[in-house]
Amino acid sequence: MKKFVRVTLLSSILSFSASSHALSESEAEDIADLTAVFVFLKNDCGYQNLPNSQIRRALVFFAQQNQWDLSNYDSFNMKAMGEESYRDLSGIAVPVEKKCKALSRDSLSLLAYVK
Template structure:
């Protein structure tokens, strides 16, 4: 009886610990922001040849480097978060040329890690 109680307690603790490491809302937003940067580069900056598969690998690599657990990724509406991030990015009041150069400089190197 005591052994089964200990097993149940251990299982409960493991359940709590695994959820505490799941992707947080702010991490999901950061991932959506990075996705929006790549979409912006493709749609608005002339980088339409960036392979989608390589972008996905870069996003996963970014999450892994930050030690994010993506097991609950599907709990977030990433499409909506990404669209909001893209809208925010599009609304930044600097010239498109400056914006594209800055985004490319700061994010395209991530793609080199996953080639």
């Protein structure tokens, strides 16, 4: 009976861990990149009125749509990753107006889903 309980417990633990996928490095980078896009829109494109709470909801919505587990989000240095993404985005040799237009077209619609 003890052996049966152990096997059952072990299999349930393994099945739980198999279905739980923590946020990977590349997924964290994607979230940092999207955060940098919103920061760029706010700082460089005239969208200063975008509420931070709505941006946070959009980031969570984005992660949920991709079925990402955010339980280990705090294990990444998201501030540093976001700052690096922002520097990369700012350094792209495209006029700011073109960047703003493309980023707003491709990203602001995400905010509409989380109003």
